[in-house]
Amino acid sequence: MKLAARLGNLGTENAFDVLNEVTRLKATGRDIISFAIGEPDFDTADNIKQAGITAIQNNFTHYSPSAGIMPLKEAIAAHVSTTRQLQVKPEQVVITPGGKPIIYYVLHALVDPGDEVIYPNPGFPIYESVIRFTGGIPVAAPILEEKNFSLDTNELENRITSKTKLIILNSPHNPTGGMLSAQDIENIATLARKHDLWVLSDEIYSQIAYERTFVSISSQPGMQERTIILDGFSKSYAMTGWRLGYGVMAEELAVHIARLITNCESCTNTFVQYGGLAALTGPQDFVSNMVNEFKARRDLIAAGLNSIPGFSCQTPTGAFYVFPNVTEACKRLGLPDSKALQQHLLYNADVAVLPRSAFGGRNIGENQEYLRFSYATSRETIAAGLARIEKAMHLS
The missing domain is CATH 3.90.1150.10 (Aspartate Aminotransferase, domain 1)
Structure with missing residues (x-):
């Protein structure tokens, strides 16, 4: 066969x-x-586990809306509004079974065959994999040891062509642990606006930062509407096996991402979402x-x-x-x-x-x-x- x-x-x-x-x-x-x-x-913290158990006992074991349950969408919108200094509505939030579906669905929603996507290299291997799978052309942007494992934004601009559709960022970064500086973020935002590009900002490690304060490119002027934030619960709340992530994006795009979810997995596990709600709204110690x-x-x-x-x-x-x-x-x-x-x-x-x-x-x-x-x-x-x-x- x-x-x-x-x-x-x-x-x-x-x-x-x-x-x-x-x-x-x-x-x-x-x-x-x-x-x-x-x-x-x-x-996983006990209050989160108990929330999942209680949700099962209360029969939250049925389908949820494809984009997620409203209480969790509201909690995520409030969390992102506070941590990224934005005004986010629940309608801009799409909940997924882990963070990877946001990569998969966003690339399928935005990239046509032949479009170029710039991604960090070395980097999370799923970026390049899904770019190729959509028919897009992956364009590697080197993560440089001499820049404390960050991007050279001048080199990044050299990789932008008329076919470039999207830039993928990951800060803090897997595999290096490096972070983009505030100046790096500002420079990349300037490039995205200048060349009318989307940005997929993988911020799954945003709460695991040490001496340097995490900065999201979505907070830059004119960037919220062209940035898709990828975040989730696996790393910050030790919930890898729960499979719970989310994307925050323009409301018009969120509708299409939810439609892709409907076509693939229907929705994210309902009682798991109540665990995520407890994670965001409970103690953060x-x-x-x-x-x-x-x-x-x-x-x-x-x-x-x-x-x-x-x-x-x-x-x-x-x-x-x-x-x-x-x-x-x-x-x-x-x-x-x-x-x-x-x-x-x-x-x-x-x-x-x-x-x-x-x-x-x-x-x-x-x-x-x-x-x-x-x-x-x-x-x-x-x-x-x-x-x-x-x-x-x-x-x-």
Whole structure:
């Protein structure tokens, strides 16, 4: 039987491939320390879990409107209005089962075959995957270590053509933990207005920021109507398995995104939405405590990696990832690239990380090697993993 040709354009998320290998190795008795998956190791707060249970008991187990239940849409509108200094109406909110559907539906709603979409590279691999799947042309904008893992906005402008339809931003950024500065945001907003572009701003890590204050491009003059905010509950509220995300956009676009939902999954799980309502309207000390712990882990892993020969690690300003430069580490071990180093650490040190290649192909002129570590794990586990890596660096 023949499959549709379009499947050849569909990528994957390599973190799950590594997770599958880690699971296989653990089943054979190996003690694997994993820094591979981007998932908070905290349990969902009790008030959120209880809200979901209560919703089931109250029989909120039926369809909801495709764009989501009104109480949650109102809470999200209020939250975004406060955190982004905007005036947001519930009608501008579309609730989805996780954040990825916003990427998928927005690209299908805005991008015609042949349209160009600029996306961050290295970056979340689903961006490039879905751009190609829609028939769009992905145009990589390099995330640069020398700019503290941010974009060079002059280089970004050089990538804009008459075919450019959309710019995708992600700040705080996966995989580097970098953040766009206020000046970067202002410059990108100027480009979007000048060239009449949409912006999909992936702000899923917006509440996990440390020394630098999070800034949304939607807050810039003239940007709210051309920006789609992607956010959700997975990272900030440790609700990855609940699958609950949302988009905030122009009301005219929200209608079409809701229609795509109707055609695909009908709606987001109703009682899960009540869990999200409890998350946004309940105590926020869970979030602040988790972020404080992530900051302590960040400091631990960045310092630890910098003490290992061949590793050079910037201290990130957001999310829960570090992205050390391992070019020298590869040379010390005689390895060709970070993929080979990732395999060396997995099979010789029982430590799972992700290579640079998991986050897109090399940019033109790029000649450095990187690994991504998620520090969403305990300090004790981080220390043990660092000790294993240190030992593995002396293996030939």
